[in-house]
Amino acid sequence: xxxDPWRTLTRRSVLETPIFEVGSASRQHPDRDTPSEFWWVSPxxxxxxxxxxxxxxxxxxxxxxxxxxAVTLEIPGGQLDAGEEPLxxxxxxxxxxxxxxxxxxxxxxxxxxxxxxxxxRCTTVLGRGARQTAxxxxxxxxxxxxxxxxxxxxxxxxxxxxxxxxxxxxAAYFLTRALxx
Numbered sequence: 001x002x003x004d005p006w007r008t009l010t011r012r013s014v015l016e017t018p019i020f021e022v023g024s025a026s027r028q029h030p031d032r033d034t035p036s037e038f039w040w041v042s043p044x045x046x047x048x049x050x051x052x053x054x055x056x057x058x059x060x061x062x063x064x065x066x067x068x069x070a071v072t073l074e075i076p077g078g079q080l081d082a083g084e085e086p087l088x089x090x091x092x093x094x095x096x097x098x099x100x101x102x103x104x105x106x107x108x109x110x111x112x113x114x115x116x117x118x119x120x121r122c123t124t125v126l127g128r129g130a131r132q133t134a135x136x137x138x139x140x141x142x143x144x145x146x147x148x149x150x151x152x153x154x155x156x157x158x159x160x161x162x163x164x165x166x167x168x169x170x171a172a173y174f175l176t177r178a179l180x181x
Contacts, residue, residue, distance in 0.1 A: 004030040005030075006027040006028060006029055006030065007027065007028045007030065008025050008026070008027050009025075009026040009027065009028055009035050010025065010026040011023060011024075011025040011026075012024060012025075019043055019079075020041050020042060020043035021041070021042040021043075022039065022040070022041055022042075023039070023040050023042065024037050024038065024039050024040070025037070025038050025040065026038075038117075039117060040117055040118070040119055041117055041118050041119070042118070042119040042120065043079065043113075043118070043119075043120045044079040044080055044081075044082075044120060045079070045080045045086075045120045045121050045122070045123070046077060046078065046079050046080065046113070046120060046121070046122040046123070046167070047077055047078065047079075047080055047086045047089040047090045047093060047122065047123045047124075047125060048074075048075050048076065048077030048090075048093075048122060048123075048124055048125070048167060048168065048171050049075055049076045049077060049090045049093060049094045049102075049105075049124075049125045049126075049127050050075055050108075050124065050125070050126050050127065050171055050172075050174075050175045051075070051076065051094055051098070051100055051102055051127035051130035052126070052127065052128055052129075052130055052151070053129075053130045053131065053148065054129055054130075054131070056150060056151060057148040057149060057150055057151075058075070058148065058149050058150070058151060058154040059075070059076065059094070059098055059100050059127075059130050059146065059148060060073055060074065060075060060076075060146070060147045060148070060149060060154070061073075061074055061075070061076050061097055061098060061144040061145065061146060061147070062074075062144065062145045062147055063142065063143065063144045063145070064143070072163075072164075072165060073147065073157060073162055073163050074163065074165050074168050075168050075171055076093050076094050076097040076098055076100075076144075077090075077093055077097075077122075077167075078093040078096075078097070086107060086110075086123040086125060087105050087106075087107065087125060090105055090123075090125035090127070091105060094127060094130075095134065095137070096136065096137045096138070096139070097136060097138075097142070097144050097146075098132070098136060098144070098146045099132045099133065099134040099135050099136050099137075099146070100127075100130045100131060100132050100133070100146075101130070101131065101133050101134075102127030102128060102129055102130045102131075103128055103129030104127070104128045104129060105125050105126070105127050106125065106126050106178075107123055107124070107125055107126075108124050108125065108126045108174040108175065108177065108178040109123070109124045109170070109171070109173070109174030109177070110122065110123040110124065111124075111167070111170050113167065122167050122170075124170070124171040124174045124175075126174075126175065126178050132146075151175075151179070154172070155172060158172055
């Protein structure tokens with residue numbers, strides 16, 4: 001069965017915040033007469049970094065997350081600045097959040113964050129040879145603690161639910177594929 005895209009009749013922004021835009025679109029199914037309204041959230045694209053030390057440890061960050069109202073354990077990451085390439089953003093976010101730099105960086109995957117209502121993508125970057133060379137440089141509302149875990153302990157933290165951030169779990173999938181090459 002062929003699925004055709006819906007026709008967009010109108011699209012309007014409803015709310016702009018410092019971290020995302022919310023809007024609605026009137027769309028019509030190709031075989032139906034009546035349009036319907038659909039909502040979207042449009043944050044900038046994101047990047048996350050699975051940074052591996054020479055000893056095979058994953059660089060992680062523990063931080064408070066307002067959406068979950070909880071302290072979470074994640075890999076470093078953040079939004080791409082306007083016009084910024086994922087590898088550049090990955091190096092910047094890793095350095096700012098952890099003080100680490102990597103000998104090499106490569107894109108190992110990308111996802112649509114939630115295509116049901118979000119417009120952005122998240123690119124996962126693998127960094128090798130991660131080593132701490134500087135102090136952390138937090139944004140105004142950031143405070144992060146760096147933790148190192150072996151790759152096995154990283155996957156155990158996912159299995160136990162200690163790490164349950166969906167984007168980090170998808171990065172673990174890309175890491176499995178990259179290490180299996």
